[in-house]
Amino acid sequence: MKRFLVFLMVLLVAVLLAKTVTVEFWTLSLSPTFDDYIKAIIEEFESQNPEIKIKWLDVPYGSAVQKLTAAIAARQAPDVVNLNTTWAIDFAAQGALRPLDDLINHEDKELYWEKLWKATVLNGNSYAFPWYASIPILMYNRDMFERAGLDPDNPPKTWDEVFEYSRVIRAKLDAYGFEPNIIALDELLLEGIPIVTDDGKKAAFNTQEAVKKLEWFQKAYRENLMPRTLGGYGEAREFYQSGRLAMYPAGLTMLKHIEVNSPDIYKVTDVSSHPLGKGGMIKVSLMNLAIPITSKCPKEAAKFALFVTSARWQIEFSKYATVIPSTKQGLETSEEFLNRAKSGDLSAKAMLMASKSMQNAVDLNSVAVHGIPSEKYADVRKVIQDYWMKAIKGELSAQEALDLAEQEVNKILSK
Numbered sequence: 001m002k003r004f005l006v007f008l009m010v011l012l013v014a015v016l017l018a019k020t021v022t023v024e025f026w027t028l029s030l031s032p033t034f035d036d037y038i039k040a041i042i043e044e045f046e047s048q049n050p051e052i053k054i055k056w057l058d059v060p061y062g063s064a065v066q067k068l069t070a071a072i073a074a075r076q077a078p079d080v081v082n083l084n085t086t087w088a089i090d091f092a093a094q095g096a097l098r099p100l101d102d103l104i105n106h107e108d109k110e111l112y113w114e115k116l117w118k119a120t121v122l123n124g125n126s127y128a129f130p131w132y133a134s135i136p137i138l139m140y141n142r143d144m145f146e147r148a149g150l151d152p153d154n155p156p157k158t159w160d161e162v163f164e165y166s167r168v169i170r171a172k173l174d175a176y177g178f179e180p181n182i183i184a185l186d187e188l189l190l191e192g193i194p195i196v197t198d199d200g201k202k203a204a205f206n207t208q209e210a211v212k213k214l215e216w217f218q219k220a221y222r223e224n225l226m227p228r229t230l231g232g233y234g235e236a237r238e239f240y241q242s243g244r245l246a247m248y249p250a251g252l253t254m255l256k257h258i259e260v261n262s263p264d265i266y267k268v269t270d271v272s273s274h275p276l277g278k279g280g281m282i283k284v285s286l287m288n289l290a291i292p293i294t295s296k297c298p299k300e301a302a303k304f305a306l307f308v309t310s311a312r313w314q315i316e317f318s319k320y321a322t323v324i325p326s327t328k329q330g331l332e333t334s335e336e337f338l339n340r341a342k343s344g345d346l347s348a349k350a351m352l353m354a355s356k357s358m359q360n361a362v363d364l365n366s367v368a369v370h371g372i373p374s375e376k377y378a379d380v381r382k383v384i385q386d387y388w389m390k391a392i393k394g395e396l397s398a399q400e401a402l403d404l405a406e407q408e409v410n411k412i413l414s415k
Helices: 002-019 035-048 061-073 085-093 114-120 142-147 159-173 184-190 208-222 232-241 253-261 263-267 298-308 311-320 335-342 346-360 374-392 398-414
Strands: 021-028 052-059 080-084 129-134 136-141 176-178 245-251 269-273 285-290
Touching (some): 021 298, 035 298, 085 285, 136 142, 142 159, 232 253, 253 263, 253 269, 269 346, 311 335, 335 346
Parallel strands (some): 021 052
Antiparallel strands (some): 136 245
């Protein structure tokens, strides 16, 4: 009898092993910092799905595209791979990713913010699960607001309000109001201005709305409301940390830099949602999970990708890093984050605000958003940026800059 039971056990194990599917999973530069987090996901998934084993490999961010391209060519690619939006679109356009639409249902898609899901939709097909996101907030100096006679409990909500607050700060404190990280393409999109026509063959950004936005920057520059060096995020952080800048629109991670490098300024810092332009959008940097076309187990891969990007595990990730879930269920549903914010934890307050802003989050790198053919994106972006910055510095009028940029962009698009 004993020998018979042993035989049955061996047979059962053999049957289970025969049915086990291994899903290879690549992340980008998350190890070793987030080893505990990733291993916890895998352990729980495998315990709930004993027929699926996960083989995890972390790949350096800088070599990810090269490694994945070679792996797909050799038909040795992973089954689930972590990609930013630009890479996901590029691989999908090359036919290197598997469409997800027959692997998931409508309810699965509904878990995520629609604009983020659509970031990797190409020709009507979905190619990636939105994962963790980074979204900017507005940091501001309460002490400077009070000294300028502004209400620190009522920070600006739009860019026009940022402008008016900056004028008051310049007049009362002789300091800079704000310093944006100026990317012309993004500025146009955030104002709801299309870059190219629907067919991607002609420039569409030379509009009166674009002239107004560029003139807005010109006025801020002339009135000395922002540093004339236009150094972007890095310079703005230095100005903010030294108390020479009242408002700092930037990513969540910058808050930690200020806490570490300038604790006195951190003590008087408060946070608010990132101001909205006329397009009603906030720029987000998004990481995704995709399934390469060579996967031999796409069904199991999709099941694992859904598990990793579920609200539960994304909220858990936010406890390890300053990232925001791409799911509709955000940090505001987490008792831990709510309690931390109530106790005065500024980082938790910032993350909660960022989470609430996710309904307006758009990955501007998505071709579905900018519409520029991918092979011409870099050239179009550079032309518009160069003329935009020349206009801000007064070398061209806003209309002259947009006219010249339009001519050059049309040449690029016609090739």
